[in-house]
Amino acid sequence: MRALLQRVHAASVSVEGETVGEIGPGLLIFICAMQGDTAAMANQLAAKIAKLRIFKDAAGKMNLSLKDTGGDALIVSQFTLAADTSRGNRPGFSPAADPDEGRRLYEYFTNAVQSLGIKTANGVFGADMDVTLTNAGPVTIWLDTAA
Template identity: 60%
Template sequence: MLAVIQRVAEARVQVAGRTVGEIGPGLLLLVCAEVGDAEAQADRLLDKLLKLRIFSDAAGKMNLSLRDVGGGLLVVSQFTLAADVSGGNRPSFAQAAPPAEGRRLYDHLVAQARRLHPEVATGEFGADMKVQLVNDGPVTLPLRFPPAA
């Protein structure tokens, strides 16, 4: 699975002019399932995300996790993270999981997140979404959890 995590002061997702998910301070997770991914990659990604110490403590050091600060989590599917532009100027998305598999893994990730974290909002899988955010820091981290060999 591929992911980009952004520490945010606030974030929201709109579909057709209506807000479908929003959070205050916390993390925006843009996530993409790739061909060959399974629940194990989603579970590892979520475990890492909830434990990442990327929020500032009283001394201003990145030393606190999302759980420590009680922040929100906004999960947004984004198959374009799998883009391959090495062969030309038009991106190839051949490494992105097929839509049905991507949705299944996204739904699994969201269900697990809701089980493990008190504040989880989402985008809408497969929709044309407008994502608004105020990046805090800015702190933006790419993560990749490939299938086990």
């Protein structure tokens, strides 16, 4: 699985002008299931994200995790994270899982994050979404279970 994390003061996602998910301080997580990904990979990624020390402690050092801070996670599906730009100028997305498997793993990942005691909000799988965020830092981290 592939994830792009952004540490945020706040973030929201809307579909057709209606807010469907929003959080305060925490992480905006763009997530993509890739071909061959498994539930075990989703669990591994959820655990890594929950423990990743990218939030500031009292001394201003990135030493705290999402769990430590009690922050929330806004989880948004984004198949374009699977973009293959190695040929030509138009990205290909064949490395992404097929839509049914992508949805299953997206929902599984969300449940895995929730099971770690993190409050989550979500976008709508496969929808055309507008995402608004106030990036904190900025801090943006790329994670890939295949790497």
